[in-house]
Amino acid sequence: METLFQNGSKFNLILGSDILSPYFYLILIASLYLNVRLGFPQIRFLFLSLKILTGNMDFKGSKGQLVHSQAFFAGIGSSLLSGSVIGTALAIAYGGIGVLFWIWVMSLLVMPIRFVSSTLAVKFRNQLPSGRYLSGPMYFIEKALRAKWLAVAFSLASLVTVLVFGGIFPFVGLTYLTKEGLNLSGLSGPISLSVILLFIVIGGVRRVGRAASILAPIGILLFIFGYFSLFSNGMISFFGFVADVTKEAFSIQAMQGGGAFGVLRALSVSLSTFFLSTETAVGKSSGIAGVVRTDYAAKQGLVSMLASFFEGFIMATMVGFVLYSYGAVNLETILSFPERILEQRDSIPAILFIVSFLCFGVLSLAGWFYSGEQNAFYVFGEKFSNFFRMLFIGSTLGFSYLYVKYGVDVLSFVMHWGYVAAVITSVPLLVSLMLLGKSANLELKKYLSESGARYEIFKDIYLLFLTLLPKNLISKIFGYFSTLKLPRFMMIPILKAFAKAYKINLSEAELEIKEYASLNQFFTRALRAEARIIDSAANAVVSPTDSKITSFGNINQSTIIQAKGIDYSVKELLGSEKFYPHFTNGKYITFYLSPQDYHRIHSPFAGQILGYYYEPGKLFPVNDLAVLNIRGLFPKNERLITFLQTEYGKIAVIKVGASNVGKIRVTYDNKIVTNNWIRFAKEHHYKDVSIMIDKGSEMGRFEMGSTVILVFENDTIDLTNIQLGDKIQYGTTVGHFKSKKTSLPVKF
Numbered sequence: 209m210e211t212l213f214q215n216g217s218k219f220n221l222i223l224g225s226d227i228l229s230p231y232f233y234l235i236l237i238a239s240l241y242l243n244v245r246l247g248f249p250q251i252r253f254l255f256l257s258l259k260i261l262t263g264n265m266d267f268k269g270s271k272g273q274l275v276h277s278q279a280f281f282a283g284i285g286s287s288l289l290s291g292s293v294i295g296t297a298l299a300i301a302y303g304g305i306g307v308l309f310w311i312w313v314m315s316l317l318v319m320p321i322r323f324v325s326s327t328l329a330v331k332f333r334n335q336l337p338s339g340r341y342l343s344g345p346m347y348f349i350e351k352a353l354r355a356k357w358l359a360v361a362f363s364l365a366s367l368v369t370v371l372v373f374g375g376i377f378p379f380v381g382l383t384y385l386t387k388e389g390l391n392l393s394g395l396s397g398p399i400s401l402s403v404i405l406l407f408i409v410i411g412g413v414r415r416v417g418r419a420a421s422i423l424a425p426i427g428i429l430l431f432i433f434g435y436f437s438l439f440s441n442g443m444i445s446f447f448g449f450v451a452d453v454t455k456e457a458f459s460i461q462a463m464q465g466g467g468a469f470g471v472l473r474a475l476s477v478s479l480s481t482f483f484l485s486t487e488t489a490v491g492k493s494s495g496i497a498g499v500v501r502t503d504y505a506a507k508q509g510l511v512s513m514l515a516s517f518f519e520g521f522i523m524a525t526m527v528g529f530v531l532y533s534y535g536a537v538n539l540e541t542i543l544s545f546p547e548r549i550l551e552q553r554d555s556i557p558a559i560l561f562i563v564s565f566l567c568f569g570v571l572s573l574a575g576w577f578y579s580g581e582q583n584a585f586y587v588f589g590e591k592f593s594n595f596f597r598m599l600f601i602g603s604t605l606g607f608s609y610l611y612v613k614y615g616v617d618v619l620s621f622v623m624h625w626g627y628v629a630a631v632i633t634s635v636p637l638l639v640s641l642m643l644l645g646k647s648a649n650l651e652l653k654k655y656l657s658e659s660g661a662r663y664e665i666f667k668d669i670y671l672l673f674l675t676l677l678p679k680n681l682i683s684k685i686f687g688y689f690s691t692l693k694l695p696r697f698m699m700i701p702i703l704k705a706f707a708k709a710y711k712i713n714l715s716e717a718e719l720e721i722k723e724y725a726s727l728n729q730f731f732t733r734a735l736r737a738e739a740r741i742i743d744s745a746a747n748a749v750v751s752p753t754d755s756k757i758t759s760f761g762n763i764n765q766s767t768i769i770q771a772k773g774i775d776y777s778v779k780e781l782l783g784s785e786k787f788y789p790h791f792t793n794g795k796y797i798t799f800y801l802s803p804q805d806y807h808r809i810h811s812p813f814a815g816q817i818l819g820y821y822y823e824p825g826k827l828f829p830v831n832d833l834a835v836l837n838i839r840g841l842f843p844k845n846e847r848l849i850t851f852l853q854t855e856y857g858k859i860a861v862i863k864v865g866a867s868n869v870g871k872i873r874v875t876y877d878n879k880i881v882t883n884n885w886i887r888f889a890k891e892h893h894y895k896d897v898s899i900m901i902d903k904g905s906e907m908g909r910f911e912m913g914s915t916v917i918l919v920f921e922n923d924t925i926d927l928t929n930i931q932l933g934d935k936i937q938y939g940t941t942v943g944h945f946k947s948k949k950t951s952l953p954v955k956f
Contacts, residue, residue: 228480229473231631235318235480235489238638242320245645249652250319250513257510263844271501273341276511278417279500281424282578283493284515285571287486288424289431289564290378292523295485300531301542303478306456308528314479315520319513321489324641324648327509328352329498331651340412343498344582345491349640352647358636363583365633366491367596370583371603373626374492374576379604380611380619382569387612388546389553389562398608401570402601408574409597413499416574427567434561435526438549444533453528484627486519489634489641495579504655509648573604693725703730710804732807732909742904742939749813749925749943750904752861753916754806755799757934757942760927763794763919778919780843782860784821784891787851790858793922797930797942800915808909809863810938812918813945815854816953817876817899823847824887825865842917848872848882850907853954856945857924862917863908874908876901898953904939918942924949 260276274282281288299307325345332351333343346366350359379398386397408419487493493512500508531537536545552558577600584596611618694702703721707714707730714721716739724730743750766778766788782788801807825846846865851858863872865882872882876899901907920943927943936942 227628227631228484229476231484231634232476232480234635234638235321235483236314238321238489238642239314239317241642242324242645243317246320246323246649246652248320249323249510250316250517253510254517257514260507261511261514271335273413273499273501274417274496275501276508278420279497279508280420280511280515282413282416282420282571282575283496283512284487284519285420285424285568285575287488287493287515287572288518288523289427289568290381290572291486292482292519293527293565295482295519296524296527297531297536297542297545298485299478299482300528300537301539302481303474304456305453305528305532305537306459307475307478308453308524309457310475310479311482311520311524314483315516315524318483318488319516321513321638321641322493322515323506323509323513323652324645325489325491325494325509325637326497326512327505327648327651328641328644329494330500330502330505330508331647333498341499342582342585344495344579344586345637345640346583346586347498348644349636352644353640355640358640360587362491362633362636362640363587365629365636366583367580367587369490369626369629369633370492370576370580371600372622373490373630374579375573375600375604376607377619377622377626378569378572378576380607380622382566382573383608383611384619385562385565385569388550390559391553394612395605395609398605401566401573402605404570405573405577406601408570409577413496413578416496416578419574420571423567423571427564427571430560430564430567434557434564435530437557438552438561439530439533442533443529446529449529449532452532480631482520482524484630484634486516487630488516489638490630491633491637492576492579495582496575504651504659506648506651506655509651692727696722699725699727702727706730710802712804716806728911731803732911734808735806740904740937740939743941745941745944747856747945748941749859749918749920749945750810751799751936751938751940751942752810752812752907752918753799753801753808754937755801755916755935757930757932757936758798758800758915759932760797760930761795763791763796763922766792776843781847781862781917782821782849782919783823783847783889784819784849784851786891786893787818787821787858787860790921791860791919794920795925795927795943796917796919797927798915798917799936801910806938807911808938809861809907809916811852811901811903811905811907812859812861812942813852813854813856814903815852815859815901817894817901818851818853818858818954819891819893820851820874820877820880821847821849821889821891822880822882823849823889824882842915846872846882846887848874848880848908850874850876852901853950853952854945855948855950855952857921857949859921860917860919861907862919863910864915864917866914871911872908872914873911875906900953 261280263275263277296308296311299311328348329343329345332348333341334347335341344363344366346359346363349362350356379401382401383398386392386401390397392400408415411418484490493515497508497512502508531542531545534545534548536542549558549561553562577597580596580600581593584593607618607622693699700722703724706712706727707721716735718734718736721730724733763778767775778791778794779788782791823846826844842862842864848863848865850861850863852861863874865872874880923946925943925945928941930936930942
């Protein structure tokens with residue numbers, strides 16, 4: 209079967225192979241250099257990168273506009289799906305199925321390019337007085353290399369690339385999909401896409417990020433569903449496919465190029481096609497990565513390099529597997545392959561498959577649009593960036609009209625010049641990345657040494673798995689089963705086994721074990737009246753729970769330091785705009801309740817309940833492994849905060865939800881329900897009623913285990929001689945108030 213390599217004239221009509229080989233050699237040199245300089249970060253920190261991407265190391269107190277996953281999907285929206293499909297198909301058409309093996313190899317090698325580019329984009333970004341961030345390669349080229357002329361040259365080339373490669377080319381491709389796949393006539397498809405695009409980009413980069421967090425998961429799910437629905441019946445053995453790819457990769461005869469030069473040319477052009485299609489070293493993704501909300505620049509760098517992993521190892525493999533299974537391995541068969549899908553255009557799987565490309569196409573256009581705005585602002589100022597917006601929309605619609613009128617020749621034309629512009633743009637960027645590899649490496653070392661980040665493989669796999677699980681759903685299911693009332697002959701052995709496994713002291717329970725009708729009743733059991741002694745000293749503050757003290761200390765301004773590299777702000781934790789300022793420079797104590805512990809929560813002091821704040825969040829476990837490795841875990845989890853006014857000052861009693869905590873309940877308000885299917889943040893103040901509570905009186909309960917945090921106002925309490933790891937019972941003294949400040953009850 210004839211490949212494009214055997215008929216180079218056809219390939220030149222599409223791309224122009226003369227410009228592709230230099231791009232490949234430059235990206236290969238840059239990749240090898242950066243791998244050596246950085247010590248192969250893609251191998252050492254792969255699971256750490258995944259852990260950051262999932263959000264469990266996100267820090268809300270950081271500066272920026274997008275979270276890591278939003279920037280990831282917004283930056284590589286087109287390359288992850290459509291770029292990988294087009295790039296893989298063209299690469300195989302030119303070099304044969306064996307080129308897929310070299311895509312795998314090169315995908316591993318180029319990952320540090322994205323790491324360096326995104327790390328530098330965060331490090332050298334600018335923030336305007338309005339709060340808007342300006343970022344992209346032009347800023348680190350200017351600031352770090354002190355080469356303003358090179359930064360301007362890059363931006364000018366990038367503007368052309370944005371318009372042709374990032375705007376017109378994908379927009380015409382989407383026009384083809386709406387016309388041929390969804391049967392939309394004329395310009396109805398392009399105009400609809402333009403309206404959606406304008407709605408996204410007018411809201412700025414934050415709306416681009418929010419759109420990415422919605423469209424990307426939808427697009428991936430639809431693609432996977434359509435992929436297996438459409439092609440699964442015709443697939444060959446996957447291991448046979450991998451064996452054939454490996455065999456062909458080392459078959460010089462398969463390339464038929466005539467000696468070593470022919471082999472190198474076939475590989476260089478094929479691989480260049482793939483990596484240009486996936487926008488490697490073009491600068492778009494780093495411009496968006498630069499506005500991410502992060503406390504260390506290297507964190508987003510580690511996330512960004514995952515794009516090459518997904519593109520090369522997952523998407524390229526899936527596309528190559530389908531093409532090879534259906535015999536589409538040369539120019540004619542690959543170009544005709546879309547007809548196989550369009551023949552089924554009225555089927556649900558085909559429609560969903562096409563819609564997945566539309567989702568990522570719109571996301572791609574939004575990302576390129578934002579990148580173009582950044583470059584236009586850098587070179588010409590804000591007024592031209594407004595003109596650029598009109599130019600982007602006008603040119604995409606204009607070429608879509610030409611495509612509808614003149615057909616596929618328009619698509620070939622914009623594809624050719626788009627790839628040429630992308631190659632030109634990549635040259636100054638790749639040179640700059642090699643020169644600045646040392647700076648990125650310093651940022652990586654800074655992150656690893658200062659943040660307490662860990663990259664133990666088994667631990668990272670566990671945390672990744674933990675992050676991906678539907679924790680709230682699992683907790684609701686667990687909560688449901690814990691309330692089931694089984695027959696006595698079944699329930700009593702279960703309760704006894706539970707008590708034995710966790711070494712629960714049954715002699716303290718209010719009832720005999722056989723009297724509890726469900727696991728939840730046993731877990732939330734009351735204690736015998738004399739089981740605990742409450743310190744009656746007038747100024748003594750007592751522990752609200754049976755628990756272990758996992759941290760305590762001073763609040764530094766508005767920051768609570770849980771451990772080295774683990775800190776979070778009081779505002780994030782408390783949520784309440786009204787009350788959180790009172791706790792600046794205060795003190796805190798964290799109590800961890802294990803399954804062994806008594807799970808009712810008691811008031812640490814006598815006072816008046818002013819109100820509460822409820823924050824619906826995730827339900828990560830709160831064990832040491834999770835707390836020390838999931839950044840800012842407590843502000844991420846579901847929380848119910850009770851604000852207690854005492855005569856000595858305010859106390860925030862923070863009840864933190866966790867995995868398998870079915871509900872958090874309180875005694876003072878039966879309207880509060882946590883872990884519902886539909887949940888919203890809520891703050892409530894008790895203005896018309898004074899709710900008083902005594903020291904040691906029950907305030908609430910966990911239906912399964914979790915954590916309580918007490919936060920005290922500044923200069924109101926001296927903590928007693930408590931130690932980390934101390935196991936204490938509720939009623940035990942943990943501190944003494946200093947002096948009275950007010951009388952109760954208070955009025956709002």
